Amino acid sequence: MIFDILTIFLSVALVGNYVFSQTLGICPFLGVSSSPSTALGMGLAVTFVMTLSNAATYLIFDLLLRDRFEYLQTVVFILVIASLVQLIEMMLKKLLPTLYRSLGIYLPLITTNCAVLAAANNAVSDESINGSFLFSTFYGFSAAIGFTIAIVIFSGVRARIDEEDVPKPFRGTPITLICAGIVAMIFNGLLSGIRF
Amino acid sequence: MNAKDILLQFKNGLFDRNPLLVQVLGVCASLAITTTVSNSLYMGLAVTAVLVCSNLLISLLRRFIPEQVRIAAYIVIISGFVTIVEMVMNAYMPSAAAKLGIFLPLIxxxxxxLGRAEAFASKNTPLPSIIDGFAMGAGFTIALLLLGAIREILGSGSFFGIQLFGxxxxxxxxxxxxxxxxxTLGCLIALIQYLKDRLQSKTKASADQTHKDVKNKEVEPNDL
Incomplete structure (x- = not known):
């Protein structure tokens, strides 16, 4: 059990990091990584939503869709995620206003974060975690932690890029993408050097 | 709606407002599947098909969808068409569908x-919306093919699976x-920005000349 959980965490958060080795969730990764504090806010909001959405989509898939309406998976999952984001936003506003003030602006952006839908899809199709609600939820949590690690690391790099005198054609998106590539190379290279 | 408008829409989709290379949208899928040219082609065609269909339906329904729930309605329409494309690809090209994998439902x-639905189809009549879908889809497909060609030729020395070098x-x-x-995407966008800058400075230099010509024409009393 502990070993399985550790395997899921390592394979989704670190070795198979969603941003750096699966290129999922790039839009918020490039868009909201301008400073470490906003990056952390976005990471936490994604973690919150992704954990809950994986729990919800797994339950719905298991109880309603499995072996009967599997072709509805895409439609149902995106609707569940969109309504869940809306619901979380309303609940946070009512119950935890302080948390809402810090995460609120990032929440609407999460509906179109492809990492959330990808985690939901992967959790129901992956053989190693299939059949367990707990593992599926933990899969979402791990993927989101991986996303948070990536976006926070990269926000530090972004802060340095802004101070540099970049050649004109490379200003803006190009230099950001190239630096993301270099950070991804370092991240993947460091992890492939570790032997468990 | 005449030929000039259509041409302008295609110019927008392919160059001026290219979805991937200028607006930098749809990056996730583009980065993940452009390892080969054939994958790029399949992805580009799938996105174009969904874009044309969803633009048409959203433009037809634009008077009936309430303002407050429009995003949810668009997402349902889009996911419906994505499911259709997914099923068609699974039935007729299973190997291509397997290669695109998770990125097929992620369309x-x-x-x-969603951007074209919100910015164009919800404000325009069906025919221009279809053309916009084709133009933006073509722009995305060409950008994917470019990226795929660079990565496949240099990265694995082949093109459409055929070995090029010894x-x-x-x-x-x-x-x-x-x-x-x-x-690769970063360098490609940098190249586009460089070419754009050069083109702009060139047109600026010749603009004064053409400006004079236009003025001369206006003075001539042709209409009389």
Whole structure:
């Protein structure tokens, strides 16, 4: 059990990091990584939503869709995620206003974060975690932690890029993408050097 | 609606407002699947099909969808068409569908489609919306093909799966991995920005000349 959980965490958060080795969730990764504090806010909001959405989509898939309406998976999952984001936003506003003030602006952006839908899809199709609600939820949590690690690391790099005198054609998106590539190379290279 | 408008829409989709290379939308899928040219082609065609269909339906329904729930309605329409494309590809090209894998259902969250629904189809009549879908889809497909060609030729020394170079060629392996994808796209966008700057400074230099010509024409009393 502990070993399985550790395997899921390592394979989704670190070795198979969603941003750096699966290129999922790039839009918020490039868009909201301008400073470490906003990056952390976005990471936490994604973690919150992704954990809950994986729990919800797994339950719905298991109880309603499995072996009967599997072709509805895409439609149902995106609707569940969109309504869940809306619901979380309303609940946070009512119950935890302080948390809402810090995460609120990032929440609407999460509906179109492809990492959330990808985690939901992967959790129901992956053989190693299939059949367990707990593992599926933990899969979402791990993927989101991986996303948070990536976006926070990269926000530090972004802060340095802004101070540099970049050649004109490379200003803006190009230099950001190239630096993301270099950070991804370092991240993947460091992890492939570790032997468990 | 005349030929000039259509041409302008295609010019917008392919060059001026290219979804991937200028607006930088739909990056996730583009980075992940452009390891080969054939994958790029399949992805481009799938996105174009969804974009054209969803633009048409959203434009037809634009008077009936309430303002407050429009995003949810668009997402349902788009995910319906994505499911259709997914099923068609699974039935007729299972190997291509397997290669695109998770990124086939993820077309739902491709910002290009929702972006065009919100910015264009919800405000225009069906015919221009269809053309906009084709133009933006073509722009995205061409950008994917460009990215795919660079990565496949340099990264694995082949084009559409056909080996181009002899045994002595060592492929640049990094280009087929995700870090290589980031860097290739970055360099491609930089190239586009460079070309755009050069084009602009050129047209600016010749603008004074044409400006004079236009003024001369206006003075001539042709209409009389």
């Amino acid at each position: 739902v969250v491709n910002c290009i489609i 045994q002595s060629y060592t492929p640049i392996g990094i280009l087929t991995s995700p870090p290589g994808a980031f860097m």
